[in-house]
Amino acid sequence: MLFRREVLEGIAGGRIDRVFRVWREPRVRAGSTQRTWAGIVVIDSVTAVTAEEITEQDALRSGFADRAALLTALSKSTKEGGYHRVMLHLGGSDPRAELAGAADLTGRELAGIRDLLDGVDARSRRGPWTRDVLRLIEERPGLRALDLAAILGREKLPFKADVRRLKELGLTESLETGYRLSPRGRALMDFLRAGPGPG
Incomplete structure (x- = not known):
């Protein structure tokens, strides 16, 4: 609803x-x-x-x-x-909202999230997808799920299911239309771009 x-x-x-x-x-x-x-x-x-x-x-x-x-x-x-x-x-x-707002993370904690995403990607039948979805949401906040899915050549409902998985990890937030990265998600993307540092 x-x-x-x-x-x-x-x-x-x-x-x-x-x-x-x-x-x-x-x-x-x-x-x-x-x-x-x-x-x-x-x-x-x-x-x-x-x-x-x-x-x-x-x-x-x-x-x-x-x-x-x-x-x-x-x-x-x-x-x-x-x-x-x-x-x-x-x-x-919502516990996810509290998790999403927790952006003051150590390098070790961010590396743990990265490793968790690596595991999700490794188990995916279609290959790695987590970074692509996070990057797309980062670049196009507020864009409809249908349009985001189309950019990746995917169907809307499976794409939304993937975004929900990222939301469970506190990395994305739902907007009235579309999504955006949470503070936690932005911290992770900064970490991934910078490369792993000391924990």
Whole structure:
């Protein structure tokens, strides 16, 4: 489930505790979590509702000025299905975000990340890819995954899976569109360009 930046900011600030979606069937379930740049979003409940059941409070607590604005936004959805109210809250920080922000690393630590990437590349059936993807994201922050994948002659979904692997290591961050290197990722690329130094 995707969230606009202003919605995530509202969830993080406690101003938003629900969102509305048009779905044939719910895409999330109560108790599930989603990692975002703002932290871990926890899904509290998912309820099918009619337009008549959507209240003014629903609109205000989902980031809209009033009920009419929320209903207008829902009516413009290109998806088929019914309205669903998703209650949620911020459950804490994303461990990956903390990892991504940790850029004050020794040469030994950076060499360890390099060796970890070497292992990923060595196990890849299509050959080394980690440096190519990191370099591409470094050179073109904010570019859509579809366009990044095309530059490498790859399909979008497998490419996104590779970026997720790098994100798990704290090397990339997702933007509203595309990606960028995290502080940790930038430190690694500087290290790789400079060559290994003393740990």
